[in-house]
Amino acid sequence: MKILKSENIQAIGEKIYKQHNAITSGRYDFTACQLDILFMILANLRAKEINYSIHTSDIEIITGRKWNISQLTDSTEQLLTRMFEIETSEEYSQFVLFQHFRYIKGTRTIEVRLSETALPYFFDLKNNFTHFQLKSVLGCSSSYAKRLYMLACQWRTVGKFPKPIPIVELKRMLGLVDKKGNEQLERISQFKERVLDIAKRQINEYTDITFDYELFKRGRSFELIQIYVSTTKGIPKQLEIDYKEPLDFQKNIRTIMAYGLSKEHAILIVKDGIDKFTDFVKKVNERAKKGEISVDNAAAYIVGSYQKKGIIPKG
Numbered sequence: 661m662k663i664l665k666s667e668n669i670q671a672i673g674e675k676i677y678k679q680h681n682a683i684t685s686g687r688y689d690f691t692a693c694q695l696d697i698l699f700m701i702l703a704n705l706r707a708k709e710i711n712y713s714i715h716t717s718d719i720e721i722i723t724g725r726k727w728n729i730s731q732l733t734d735s736t737e738q739l740l741t742r743m744f745e746i747e748t749s750e751e752y753s754q755f756v757l758f759q760h761f762r763y764i765k766g767t768r769t770i771e772v773r774l775s776e777t778a779l780p781y782f783f784d785l786k787n788n789f790t791h792f793q794l795k796s797v798l799g800c801s802s803s804y805a806k807r808l809y810m811l812a813c814q815w816r817t818v819g820k821f822p823k824p825i826p827i828v829e830l831k832r833m834l835g836l837v838d839k840k841g842n843e844q845l846e847r848i849s850q851f852k853e854r855v856l857d858i859a860k861r862q863i864n865e866y867t868d869i870t871f872d873y874e875l876f877k878r879g880r881s882f883e884l885i886q887i888y889v890s891t892t893k894g895i896p897k898q899l900e901i902d903y904k905e906p907l908d909f910q911k912n913i914r915t916i917m918a919y920g921l922s923k924e925h926a927i928l929i930v931k932d933g934i935d936k937f938t939d940f941v942k943k944v945n946e947r948a949k950k951g952e953i954s955v956d957n958a959a960a961y962i963v964g965s966y967q968k969k970g971i972i973p974k975g
Contacts, residue, residue, distance in 0.1 A: 799866035920959030
């Protein structure tokens with residue numbers, strides 16, 4: 661899992677070194693579950709802090725996906741054994757991203773301790789993504805879609821990779837070629853069907869960019885790929901992770917939106933106080949059970965009540 665070194669993609673390698681985006685550009689084959697864990701850590705990342713708690717309910721709320729305990733423990737076990745190799749003109753280093761994962765039984769909580777050596781690279785990765793790019797990555801279920809999205813975003817202002825790159829190099833970036841040169845999905849039809857086309861569909865559906873590719877032959881076989889990226893799309897209509905706001909604040913917004921409210925109204929209610937909202941819902945339910953009130957449209961009732969309080973503007 662080395663940073664790009666091939667002379668065939670020297671231009672891309674030079675660009676990546678300048679960005680110091682080691683984790684993004686490294687060759688690895690993280691699963692969708694592992695990447696969800698990684699990005700949840702990024703959403704909570706704080707300066708000089710190496711200890712974090714992840715709640716599986718947070719993953720479900722933010723990503724819309726559920727991972728069972730077996731999937732999570734398998735994923736974290738593999739994360740602990742995954743080594744990164746970073747090589748620049750000055751040095752060569754090896755490190756792991758995590759020191760340990762601890763599961764607190766009965767709480768759906770995972771305590772994570774990051775490697776101090778890797779901490780700068782976590783911040784480099786976070787700084788190279790806007791909050792809504794991160795949410796876009798989480799929206800893709802394919803690990804290959806996540807990786808290709810991250811790679812494509814580095815060239816979004818240009819519109820495409822500087823030049824076609826060898827397909828085998830792209831496979832290395834995606835973890836489909838091991839250190840001994842053993843290659844998975846050797847037939848181009850397999851690579852297209854199981855990797856490229858799935859990634860293209862998910863990136864174009866869930867993210868802020870349009871992704872496309874073109875294959876080129878050398879002789880009788882396809883050996884090069886050109887990746888194109890466009891930023892003409894609008895922002896995806898989803899609740900994004902915003903680094904400027906606490907994750908709990910964003911979870912509360914999603915909770916209120918589940919009642920059918922708009923994001924704008926949900927934000928105003930959360931700012932007024934989530935505990936107040938919880939008490940309000942409890943009292944409404946109690947009165948409804950007693951037959952004192954009838955609530956046919958929950959969203960309209962909530963908005964109307966908060967308009968009377970002056971929390972949500974009328975009109």
